[in-house]
Amino acid sequence: VGGEVVTARSAPRGERRDRTDAVRNRHKLLDAARATYAEFGADASLKAVAARAGLGVGTVYRHFATPEALIEAVLADHFTELQNRAEQLRREKAPVDALGEWLDEFVTHLGEYRGLARVAMPQMQDPGSALFASCHDMRAAAGELLADAQQRGSVRGDVDFRTVLMLANAVALAAEHDPGAATPALSVLIDGLKSR
Amino acid sequence: VGGEVVTARSAPRGERRDRTDAVRNRHKLLDAARATYAEFGADASLKAVAARAGLGVGTVYRHFATPEALIEAVLADHFTELQNRAEQLRREKAPVDALGEWLDEFVTHLGEYRGLARVAMPQMQDPGSALFASCHDMRAAAGELLADAQQRGSVRGDVDFRTVLMLANAVALAAEHDPGAATPALSVLIDGLKSR
DNA sequence: ACCTGAACACCGTTCAAGT
DNA sequence: ACCTGAACACCGTTCAAGT
Numbered sequence: 001v002g003g004e005v006v007t008a009r010s011a012p013r014g015e016r017r018d019r020t021d022a023v024r025n026r027h028k029l030l031d032a033a034r035a036t037y038a039e040f041g042a043d044a045s046l047k048a049v050a051a052r053a054g055l056g057v058g059t060v061y062r063h064f065a066t067p068e069a070l071i072e073a074v075l076a077d078h079f080t081e082l083q084n085r086a087e088q089l090r091r092e093k094a095p096v097d098a099l100g101e102w103l104d105e106f107v108t109h110l111g112e113y114r115g116l117a118r119v120a121m122p123q124m125q126d127p128g129s130a131l132f133a134s135c136h137d138m139r140a141a142a143g144e145l146l147a148d149a150q151q152r153g154s155v156r157g158d159v160d161f162r163t164v165l166m167l168a169n170a171v172a173l174a175a176e177h178d179p180g181a182a183t184p185a186l187s188v189l190i191d192g193l194k195s196r
Numbered sequence: 197v198g199g200e201v202v203t204a205r206s207a208p209r210g211e212r213r214d215r216t217d218a219v220r221n222r223h224k225l226l227d228a229a230r231a232t233y234a235e236f237g238a239d240a241s242l243k244a245v246a247a248r249a250g251l252g253v254g255t256v257y258r259h260f261a262t263p264e265a266l267i268e269a270v271l272a273d274h275f276t277e278l279q280n281r282a283e284q285l286r287r288e289k290a291p292v293d294a295l296g297e298w299l300d301e302f303v304t305h306l307g308e309y310r311g312l313a314r315v316a317m318p319q320m321q322d323p324g325s326a327l328f329a330s331c332h333d334m335r336a337a338a339g340e341l342l343a344d345a346q347q348r349g350s351v352r353g354d355v356d357f358r359t360v361l362m363l364a365n366a367v368a369l370a371a372e373h374d375p376g377a378a379t380p381a382l383s384v385l386i387d388g389l390k391s392r
Numbered sequence: 393a394c395c396t397g398a399a400c401a402c403c404g405t406t407c408a409a410g411t
Numbered sequence: 412a413c414c415t416g417a418a419c420a421c422c423g424t425t426c427a428a429g430t
Contacts, residue, residue, distance in 0.1 A: 018393045055395080118314075170367060173366060174366045188360075191352075191388040217414085254407080
């Protein structure tokens with residue numbers, strides 16, 4: 001990263017222009033991605049995103065080497081927001097209620113674009129993926145909600161957050177084909193977490 | 197169907213040969229499909245199935261107009277077996293245990309081929325699909341396990357079988373990326389179903 | 393240094409020609 | 412009547428040429 005700074009400092013006009021263009025294009029691409037996902041679903045082609053952004057396909061591939069990388073970049077904002085929500089809910093509500101409410105919002109976020117839950121799931125479960133790394137802080141923050149509830153004895157101690165998140169992810173995916181199913185499914189999930 | 201019988205009866209040698217060849221090919225294709233799914237996953241192309249069967253692509257499309265139709269045909273046997281298992285478990289076990297055991301087996305069946313749960317899910321949830329119709333009897337038989345448990349008061353009365361099956365489907369899908377997660381997830385699911 | 397888009401390799405599907 | 416496979420339309424990705 002240090003090298004880049006030096007390059008920018010000592011660069012001639014044209015090169016500098018390129019760098020700010022590149023930054024601008026990155027934003028253009030993210031906006032275009034959101035619009036394209038909204039219209040065609042999260043499995044839209046990078047070609048479609050390029051067309052929407054008014055840029056060449058090559059430019060998309062330069063900034064986001066794979067469709068997954070673009071998904072990850074778009075989801076980063078959502079993960080930050082969900083992390084904040086977890087911290088906020090921890091202050092405001094009793095642990096079990098906070099966890100239940102957070103899971104509900106998590107499912108809602110994964111439902112923003114058609115196909116998003118489907119596309120995100122494999123990466124969400126793969127510790128080696130960029131997306132997995134990208135949601136680390138969110139996972140940690142929400143994981144504390146579970147830990148709190150378990151310490152209080154209101155949630156059974158033999159489940160880990162990985163399982164909980166995976167089930168929520170699965171509910172989001174099922175809700176994609178049947179939106180009305182999310183609420184009853186989450187109700188069963190949260191009841192299953194509670195101690196007896 | 198009556199017309200077909202007449203055709204077969206009054207048909208010349210060549211035509212009859214064609215009909216028995218067609219039946220033979222259908223079986224060849226189903227065998228090839230199972231082998232191809234086992235090797236490449238349930239989202240294998242019809243081209244790959246044709247190659248494995250030693251038949252032209254067109255023949256596959258003649259027998260199974262879409263990839264979904266082929267999946268449906270392959271799953272039909274599984275659905276029959278799962279229906280029988282539901283009836284058997286109903287005789288042998290207490291309602292909640294029977295339901296739990298059946299869900300476990302359902303998840304196992306959907307895990308037979310990589311990608312099977314993913315491919316089957318949308319159709320499983322679409323009442324208009326051929327696959328949905330094809331698993332009607334299975335759904336009815338397993339639905340009685342739930343009804344029994346609810347009548348006994350051991351399972352909460354406010355969930356319908358659609359939600360239960362959807363969750364099991366979701367667990368199967370999640371298990372695809374993380375096989376070890378199926379058991380703890382099912383444990384949470386079944387606990388969530390129980391009355392308190 | 394960055395961007396473009398034609399070119400490439402590949403996919404699923406169709407349908408004219410053959411048996 | 413059924414089967415074949417070349418032909419078609421389309422996809423995601425790369426990379427030589429341009430600015």
